[in-house]
Amino acid sequence: ETGVTQTPRHLVMGMTNKKSLKCEQHLGHNAMYWYKQSAKKPLELMFVYSLEERVENNSVPSRFSPECPNSSHLFLHLHTLQPEDSALYLCASSHATGISYGYTFGSGTRLTVV
Amino acid sequence: RKEVEQDPGPFNVPEGATVAFNCTYSNSASQSFFWYRQDCRKEPKLLMSVYSSGNEDGRFTAQLNRASQYISLLIRDSKLSDSATYLCVVMGDASKLTFGTGTRLQVTL
Numbered sequence: 001e002t003g004v005t006q007t008p009r010h011l012v013m014g015m016t017n018k019k020s021l022k023c024e025q026h027l028g029h030n031a032m033y034w035y036k037q038s039a040k041k042p043l044e045l046m047f048v049y050s051l052e053e054r055v056e057n058n059s060v061p062s063r064f065s066p067e068c069p070n071s072s073h074l075f076l077h078l079h080t081l082q083p084e085d086s087a088l089y090l091c092a093s094s095h096a097t098g099i100s101y102g103y104t105f106g107s108g109t110r111l112t113v114v
Numbered sequence: 115r116k117e118v119e120q121d122p123g124p125f126n127v128p129e130g131a132t133v134a135f136n137c138t139y140s141n142s143a144s145q146s147f148f149w150y151r152q153d154c155r156k157e158p159k160l161l162m163s164v165y166s167s168g169n170e171d172g173r174f175t176a177q178l179n180r181a182s183q184y185i186s187l188l189i190r191d192s193k194l195s196d197s198a199t200y201l202c203v204v205m206g207d208a209s210k211l212t213f214g215t216g217t218r219l220q221v222t223l
Contacts, residue, residue, distance in 0.1 A: 105157035
């Protein structure tokens with residue numbers, strides 16, 4: 001149990017579907033992140049939330065829409081995705097964006113777009 | 115130049131060997147440095163932070179050279195269970211973590 005829980009673990013969706021990824025942390029952290037990990041590429045930061053406010057959006061296409069209703073929960077809403085969006089999507093949390101602590105990652109959602 | 119650069123490997127070493135990985139980073143203003151370990155099809159997990167004076171945790175030693183902008187990870191007495199991908203991670207502007215592509219280690223009998 002990592003303290004950061006992601007659901008679902010695996011997701012297959014068509015290009016016209018709408019789905020959501022969920023992340024929940026029980027570590028008392030106040031910053032949460034979405035990362036994308038594609039084969040043979042480094043982890044790419046997508047979104048950062050600090051104290052429930054979005055502080056960074058790394059030029060992510062609008063077909064990805066994050067939501068952070070409170071400091072423990074983070075969602076990534078997906079619609080009209082492309083096959084190249086197939087990847088491992090990792091949620092992470094930390095105490096705050098301004099402190100030099102490492103992050104705690106969830107187990108990820110392996111997404112396949114068909 | 116990549117922000118964080120690592121040799122992807124794989125490094126194939128026998129059990130008991132000593133192996134070292136290096137990583138270079140481009141942002142001289144980077145503040146904090148980490149090594150993460152990622153097992154196949156699993157999430158990255160923090161292995162150790164890297165301090166300016168160098169630090170050791172059991173069989174693992176991490177070192178930082180700010181002048182040359184590289185960090186290293188040394189693993190002594192390798193175990194089969196050390197087989198994984200080791201990610202070099204640098205914290206720079208606005209406390210943003212930037213990851214390297216990782217170095218794959220395979221420890222064999």
